[in-house]
Amino acid sequence: MSNIRIERIKFGAQEFDLIAAGVNLGESGGTIAFLKGSASFESIEAALKENGSIVQIGLSGEPDWTRSDLVYAGKLAKQSDQVIGTAEDGITSITADVMTATFRTPDLTETVKAQAAEIESLKETVGVLLLQSLEA
Amino acid sequence: MYNMLLWLYESGKLTAELLANAVIKDYITDTQKQEILASK
Numbered sequence: 275m276s277n278i279r280i281e282r283i284k285f286g287a288q289e290f291d292l293i294a295a296g297v298n299l300g301e302s303g304g305t306i307a308f309l310k311g312s313a314s315f316e317s318i319e320a321a322l323k324e325n326g327s328i329v330q331i332g333l334s335g336e337p338d339w340t341r342s343d344l345v346y347a348g349k350l351a352k353q354s355d356q357v358i359g360t361a362e363d364g365i366t367s368i369t370a371d372v373m374t375a376t377f378r379t380p381d382l383t384e385t386v387k388a389q390a391a392e393i394e395s396l397k398e399t400v401g402v403l404l405l406q407s408l409e410a
Numbered sequence: 411m412y413n414m415l416l417w418l419y420e421s422g423k424l425t426a427e428l429l430a431n432a433v434i435k436d437y438i439t440d441t442q443k444q445e446i447l448a449s450k
Binding site: 397400401404405407408409 | 414432
């Protein structure tokens with residue numbers, strides 16, 4: 275199994291090997307399960323919290339798809355020594371530490387907060403222009 | 411325009427002198443100017 279090329283998942287700049295059927299995303303979110311590898315729990319969570327794009331890298335090494343509409347839901351679980359496949363002898367199980375991250379679409383509060391900040395910024399800009407106009 | 415001038419005045423960014431210019435430039439009426447001045 276270790277010699278077989280597998281799909282990868284990229285969170286921001288960090289890439290991880292996906293487990294079989296590891297992507298379970300719908301329109302409103304879901305989970306992605308991937309191999310922890312040598313990354314620390316904290317560094318994985320930090321990458322997820324950046325809420326950058328999620329990109330699945332296919333077997334060809336090219337992106338299969340990307341999602342920019344989801345945010346990390348704050349749920350990251352580690353499953354130690356999960357069986358991820360079977361060795362060439364067909365008997366021995368291959369195990370690894372698997373991380374499962376949960377994603378969701380941004381909620382209304384977050385959307386409103388972002389829009390309020392944008393409006394405030396626009397208001398400041400218009401205010402400056404108006405003051406300049408009055409000083410002229 | 412009125413609300414923007416009110417906000418600028420209440421936040422201390424707009425002086426009474428500049429507010430008078432807003433009337434001259436027809437941005438607001440004199441009555442509105444008085445309302446803004448009374449808001450502080």
